Amino acid sequence: YSKSAGTALVSARSPVFDKDGAYIGVSAAVFSPLDISVFLRDAGIGDGAVFVLDEKDRLLAHPILTDPSMQALMSEDKPLLNATELGDPILAALLDPERRDAGTLDKDTGLKYWTAEIEDKKYVALAQQVSVTRGNRYTVGVYIDQSDSSYTDMIRYLGFGAIAGLIVMGLAMLRLRQLAERISQPVTELASASNAIARLDLETVPEIQSNPVREFNDAADAFNAMIAGLAQFRVYVPRSLVMEILRERGSKGVPSVEREVTILFSDIVGFTGISQKYPPDELVEMLNDHFTLMNGAIEAEGGNIDKYSGDSVMAFWGAPAIRKDHAAACLRAASRISHLLREDNQRRLEQGADPIHIRIGIATGKAIVGNIGAPDRINYTIIGDTVNVANRLEQLGKQVSPDADICVLVAAETAASADNPENISNVGMFELRGRTGSVQVFQMNLEDAPS
The missing domain is CATH 3.30.70.1230 (Nucleotide cyclase, GGDEF domain)
Known part of the structure; x- marks a missing residue:
């Protein structure tokens, strides 16, 4: 949960390997459930909805999350909401093992179905796990009133829902560029300053500037305090002697x-x-x-x-x-x-x-x-x-x-x-x-x- 953004943020990370399988770096993105929820809300599926769940069945995306009152329920202690808190009785019933019937339609793809009856209406949901990053599997699903004329198009919407998360991920990567610039500067400053400290060259260590990212700001304050302390003691120990000791014995x-x-x-x-x-x-x-x-x-x-x-x-x-x-x-x-x-x-x-x-x-x-x-x-x-x-x-x-x-x-x-x-x-x-x-x-x- 980000106080500055006023909402939950999902961090997606995945290692990147070359064609020979050698590790070359990491791909990362940060996106908001609100972004995906807006995208899914605009899909418009009659009485139904497209949703995305994490591995704990918490809602990462749902059209109702675009309601400002839903965003207000999120906090540091509870960054994500479950179906009961969401106020969606249909999804809550579909996710409740005691109130639904469930089965598997396709073992190869893992496509599942759930059915439940709510207020004399029978609802059916199709859901499939989607791997967005290594180690994370999200459930992308769609539910609809079985009597709705759009029922026959559910498979199409299921695919649409799965793609939706990936599209938003792509858009989030573009937005991540701005965030990366804000992060790269303090990281570069910290790396440069740390190298100077390793050389005991405290005269050239720059003061780390404050940063909107709270963690980096805290790190900058701690780092600057450390430099101030070292500066008080460096005059008591010959730098050349310390460097020779480090070279000789580490x-x-x-x-x-x-x-x-x-x-x-x-x-x-x-x-x-x-x-x-x-x-x-x-x-x-x-x-x-x-x-x-x-x-x-x-x-x-x-x-x-x-x-x-x-x-x-x-x-x-x-x-x-x-x-x-x-x-x-x-x-x-x-x-x-x-x-x-x-x-x-x-x-x-x-x-x-x-x-x-x-x-x-x-x-x-x-x-x-x-x-x-x-x-x-x-x-x-x-x-x-x-x-x-x-x-x-x-x-x-x-x-x-x-x-x-x-x-x-x-x-x-x-x-x-x-x-x-x-x-x-x-x-x-x-x-x-x-x-x-x-x-x-x-x-x-x-x-x-x-x-």
Whole structure:
């Protein structure tokens, strides 16, 4: 039952197959019992009537359904009427097994007859099941007063009634085109938006517009609410990391494994003093600008941000997707950071602001990567000695190059894995806090900072 149409609607659907039996699509139509009833009413069969029943003997078509009072009886709870509610005592008697005589005229076609006597008049009906769509069989019939002169033409009217439903179906298919256009637009919008969500490309997801079809309108409201919720959370999870996890493991999650990775730690020099000079809003704006710069350089080289901790950044390469050039990619990211930071510092100096100096530590080695945390609050992160080495190398920058605007210290394993690029040089053996023994340390050679 459609509130907007004010009547019941019948949905007819049927799969479509090619000549080889392969499924190629579906044919569908929506039509109103009123449409067929008007068509049958105009047929004019004296005291008789042509009718169409569904499998539960509810009236899909009958001339009396064209009466507005009949339409008013239909509702969501009762979209179709039976013969008793219809107010047709003749049809009610013909459909009542206790009041009628019945038999089969033709077993091949399934043509049946019913007879019943109502108020001293004998009525006869012929009925036949008609398959309009797969899985749906409607009963098309015609009844008439046996004494009526039109009695001899009943077979013709039976055929006419069967054809009538099919003709109206054809007309309904034409009307369906307008409805299909109204439906296809939200379906296309939902499909396009869903594909964007699958890519986590929330910036391009369009807002789904309202639609006269109630179900689509409800779906649009729910979809838009979902997008609004996702937009609030997307900033907390790196899109590139999520996409790599989905490519690697789909919806099964990521197990914790040992993997060779390259870790980058960065820290702003003298941040404690800087934080005391700026009001909170300016300090947050400065940090956000700095992290945006760092994130852009890291993602450009295929890295993933693990976390921001105060003014520090931890990033990694080589997980969840395995890549052989993780060390070289990390060194390229460090060079990008150097270039972008110096450009940004030039701008800050021109605006009268203090430049930002940073230290970076890079280490390569085995680490445990995967989902770590409580069942309802986990992080995809990395733990292990390689993480500690990168962090200690960043801190060692205070000793190796205390006055440098950008100091990048690299573990020997990173240099070797990256095929010892020309822009790094050996600065000696150092003991790292919290670790026994000495490690060989290299430093990236960077251009001088702007004055």
